[in-house]
Amino acid sequence: MSFLNPFRRAPSGDTWFLAGLSTSFPNITASGTTPLSNPLPCQDSEIAPGCKVFHVPNNDSSLATELDMNPGTGTDSKEIAPASLDLRDQVVVFQYQADFHAVDHSCPHSSYPLSKGTPFDIEDFGVRLSAGIRCPKHDWSFDLVRGNGDRGNYRLMIWETQLRPVAGSGRSTADDKEEVKEVWVRRKQRMG
Known part of the structure; x- marks a missing residue:
């Protein structure tokens, strides 16, 4: 929806x-x-790897495809190594401390793949305030909620995540403690 034309479809x-x-x-x-x-x-x-990497075309998110984190190990001939595509069109999805996060695959400082990064707790006097991810190339860190960097004006692109019930199924895990959900991701909407 556009401010000037409220009847226009979202991109x-x-x-x-x-x-x-x-x-x-x-x-x-x-x-x-x-x-x-x-x-x-x-x-x-x-x-499984601790994260999944998806190639998401900028003009149509519905064409997102998962990239193989270990190219050459599977039988699918369409496997694409994450490094063979532009990192700017990729998103990393992972679960840390029971929360799902999705961020750009490229470090905003050095364009290094954040699938090699390490998630950590942002704490103050032992109180967990938020979560962050550290890029191993230059040891820069970014907040996983707001995207703020610990140095400079670099900002990590944060994507929205949503857990939805599995369509047509009330399945739960073997020990019935947690219901199985689908993880959905999209680019964060701009306000204004």
Whole structure:
């Protein structure tokens, strides 16, 4: 919707896309010690990278495709290494301390892939205020809620995440403690 024309449709680059089931994302709980790309156990007892990387075309988010974090290990001939595409068109989705986060794959300071970054707690006198991600190239950090950098005026692009019930299913995990949800992601909407 446009301010000048309220009946105009939203750009297709702002649509939601499905990133996967909540059980397919490992829950990273260790602060500052585990890089996102490390293989970790998921809730459904499989081993998977701590994050998923998606190529999201700027003009149509519905065409988002997941990139293989380990190219050459699968059988699909369409595998694309994350480094072979422009990092600016990629988003990293991960679960940290039971919260889902989605950020640009490219560090705003050095254009280094943040799938190699490490999530950590932002604390003050032992009180957890927020969560952040540290880029390993120059050790710069960014807030995962607002995108603010710890140095300079660099700002990390934060994407919106939403957990939705699985369509047509009331499935839950084996121990019935947590319902299985779908993780949906879209570019953060600009206000004004």
